[in-house]
Amino acid sequence: AQKVTQAQTEISVVEKEDVTLDCVYETRDTTYYLFWYKQPPSGELVFLIRRNSFDEQNEISGRYSWNFQKSTSSFNFTITASQVVDSAVYFCALSEANYGGSQGNLIFGKGTKLSVKP
Amino acid sequence: KAGVTQTPRYLIKTRGQQVTLSCSPISGHRSVSWYQQTPGQGLQFLFEYFSETQRNKGNFPGRFSGRQFSNSRSEMNVSTLELGDSALYLCASSQQGNGYTFGSGTRLTVV
Numbered sequence A: 001a002q003k004v005t006q007a008q009t010e011i012s013v014v015e016k017e018d019v020t021l022d023c024v025y026e027t028r029d030t031t032y033y034l035f036w037y038k039q040p041p042s043g044e045l046v047f048l049i050r051r052n053s054f055d056e057q058n059e060i061s062g063r064y065s066w067n068f069q070k071s072t073s074s075f076n077f078t079i080t081a082s083q084v085v086d087s088a089v090y091f092c093a094l095s096e097a098n099y100g101g102s103q104g105n106l107i108f109g110k111g112t113k114l115s116v117k118p
Numbered sequence B: 001k002a003g004v005t006q007t008p009r010y011l012i013k014t015r016g017q018q019v020t021l022s023c024s025p026i027s028g029h030r031s032v033s034w035y036q037q038t039p040g041q042g043l044q045f046l047f048e049y050f051s052e053t054q055r056n057k058g059n060f061p062g063r064f065s066g067r068q069f070s071n072s073r074s075e076m077n078v079s080t081l082e083l084g085d086s087a088l089y090l091c092a093s094s095q096q097g098n099g100y101t102f103g104s105g106t107r108l109t110v111v
Helices: none
Strands: A003-005 A010-014 A019-021 A024-026 A032-039 A046-052 A059-061 A064-069 A074-079 A088-097 A103-108 A112-117 B005-007 B010-013 B019-024 B031-038 B042-050 B053-057 B064-068 B074-078 B087-094 B100-102 B106-110
Touching (some): A003 A088, A003 A103, A010 A019, A019 A112, A032 A074, A046 A059, A046 A064, A046 A074, A046 B100, A074 A088, A103 B031, A103 B042, B005 B087, B010 B019, B019 B087, B019 B106, B031 B074, B042 B064, B042 B074, B074 B087
Parallel strands (some): A010 A112
Antiparallel strands (some): A003 A024, A019 A074, A032 A046, A064 A074, B005 B019, B031 B042, B042 B053, B064 B074, B087 B100
């Protein structure tokens, strides 16, 4: 069965600190997709990144970076030099491939609430 | 390019009533999915529509239903509302293989 675990329920840091959000997933499929979304208080889920199971390259986008390791079934997310605007709930999600290779529905972790204090 | 539009943003209904929520996807996106978010259960998949056909369904009772129109707009309906149906309902649209874009959601309160 598919499952996504975000063990950290809440994290609080001071501005400019680096912070890593952990995500561990379970799936029997060899083709799958991993996502990170940010949910600010307004409620909308904001897409951050999508990775397919064949692409283990780490990715950096500005202050954000992602570490995908199939050997440990982890897809961790690091924010460098955090800012108050980064305060939000962050969700990791898994999508298995449908027949034909397209992405299936999202299975979400419980989320990690990040508070960045000035 | 307009994003995913969900209406209404807020809704208060009485137990036993029914409710219809609407979602307009990004232009050109043919897939629309619905998710329910509650503090206890988190984000859970309800169903997905593609080209007016339900392609996938989550583990929810038959009181939850949906449909998609020829212009890809989608509605979801919940009949015989229960207190536990109070949640944020999120709609996501997708162009096959390119991730999901979510709307701002409809916050439903059942009293």
